[in-house]
Amino acid sequence: MILSGEEIYQRLGSDIVIDPYDHRNINPNSYNLTLHPDVMVYEEVVLDMKKCNRVRRFKIPEEGMTLEPNRLYLGRTVERTETHNLVPMIEGRSSIGRLGLFVHVTAGFGDVGFCGYWTLEMFAIQPVRIYPYVPICQIFYHQIVGEINEYRSNKYQDNKDIQPSLLYRELNPTAELADPQLKLSFDAIE
Secondary structure, three states: OEOOHHHHHHHEOOOEEEEOOOHHHEOOOOEEEEEOOEEEEEOOOOOOOOOOOOEEEEEOOOOOEEEOOOOOEEEEEEEEEEEOOEEEEEEEOHHHHOOOEEOOOOOOEOOOOOEEEEEEEEEEOOOEEEOOOOEEEEEEEEEOOOOOOOOOOOOOOOOOOOOOOOHHHHHOOOOOOOOOOOOEEEEEOO
């Protein structure tokens, strides 16, 4: 079962935290999350699952930024969410999908107990212009049946920013846990 918008509102502060919360973003059975102005791209030509791949950070200017096809852009939500006793999921808004922009490649399914910002894996079919703070995706909540073991992870739980893949930590257990994230360069996109 999926929670209604009214039920999402009723559970704010207990099972559901959305910060910042804006009542205008509540839908009949979801809540719209907005795009933070920071975006990352990988610098590697070939991404290696067993390594911490280099990334470059950009700011989306107020006048917008064009996403090019065949390139993965990592973004995040402005809102930090926290969910208990429910399973959170995000999906791109239909208006965004109709522009040919995928908001998450495969990672729309959250875990009960997740706390943090949602990293968005954005991929455009054709060039599309994006803007900071646009309502880009929606979060909705499923009820869960059975004993609950909340999500615990030293990878993505309680994140404070965009999270590139940390799969290498699973594949290489001796990897340094305090990622320097190599070089994060701040370049403005024209």
